[in-house]
Amino acid sequence: MLDVNRLRLLVELSRRGTLSAVADALSYSKASVSQQLSTLEREVGVPLLRRVGRGVQFTAQGNVLVAQAIGILDRLEQAEVAVAESLTEVTGTVRIAVFQTAAHSLLPPALLALQEQHPSLRVDVAECDPETSLDGVASRDFDLMLAEQYPERTRPINTDLDRVVLTHDAIALARRPGSPPAQNPAAALWSTREEPWVLEPAGTASRAWAEQLCRTAGFEPEVHFEVADLTTHIRLIRAGLAVGLLPELVWAGDAPTVDITGLPGSPRREIFSSARRVSAAAPSIRAVRQALADAAAVILPD
Known part of the structure; x- marks a missing residue:
């Protein structure tokens, strides 16, 4: 009988492309x-891979086995869901990948509610960028992920994953406290054209969106600080060392500590969760999603 763990490695190789990428992802x-x-x-009795330069390529039989292995892994997961649904108590472990502002704002109240409502449920959390999280859910490293999507920017679609919108939060221009008021959002943004900016690192979705926003307004932002941690953004802005863009969720329902001004078009960021379709009906995943939705409704009421 074929070993399930080896079948998973084969599937991961088909997704990630190289042995090194599989080893890094699965800690082998x-x-x-x-x-x-x-x-x-x-075990199979036929070659599944052939060497091509420094890499490998699937044989026809390897591709056949990959397709079958995906079905086997899905059916095993469906069996686990069926057993969980037969219980009267929500149990097990849910592994969640989250981005920074969701970890800061949504997770604490959601986890407290889950402890009270489902004491036998364990939730393990890892902070990851959304691109890594999406791959991690597809590869069964995580069961659920939270991601952000900026206006007019889309993330890759994986048909094996579902997508449930959790909430939306406004994105605003952030300046030091006591900044002079502007006539309108467009004037406020234009007034920062010669100011030092703090933005997330190049290559992130938020950075690309922020740069495009400024270019549409007619200027290139003078980026003096590239920092992933939004808490640092707040401190730099509050000290008057930079201006930036902050999502509403970063305040976790508290009053902002910097000057906040709306942006042209009142852009809002979408917060969504994704799980594998074969496991999305699991009571544990449904419970976590409900707790996150409840937390979002309190922090960002419509």
């Missing part, structure tokens, strides 16, 4: 991944 050594896949080939 590259040699161990190669050895396990060689063992799988011996």
Whole structure:
């Protein structure tokens, strides 16, 4: 009988492309991944991979087995969901990947509610960027992820994952307390054209969106600070060292400590969760999603 863990390695190789990427994602050594896949080939009795330069390529039989392995892994997960649904208590472990502002604002009240409502449920949390989180859910490293999507920017669609919108939060221009008022949002944004800016690092969705916003307004932001941590953004802005853009969720329902001005068009960021379709009906995942929705409704009431 074929080993399920080796089948998972084969599926991961089909998704990630290289042995090194599989090893890094699953905390194996590259040699161990190669050895396990060689063992799988011996179990099947035919070559599944062929060497191409420094990489590998699937044989026709390898592609057939990948398709079957995906179905096997899905059916095993469906069996786990069916057992969980037969219980009267929500139990098990849900592994969540979250981005920073969701971890700061939504998680604490949601986790407290889950402790009270479902004491036998365990929730493990890891902070990850949304791109890593999406891959992690698809690869079964996580069961659920929270991600952000900026206006007019889309993330890759994975048909194996669902998508549930949790809430929306406004994005605003943030300046030091006591900044002079502007006639309108467009004038406020234009007034920062010669100011030092703090933005998230290049390559992030928020950075690309912020730069495009400024370019549409007619200027290139003078980025003096590239920082992923939004708490640092707040401190730099509050000290008068920079201006920036902050999402409403960063305040976790508290009053802002910097000057906040709306932006042209009143843009809002979408917060959503994704789970594998085969496991989305699990009582544990439904419970976590409900707790997060309840927390969002309190922090960002419509």
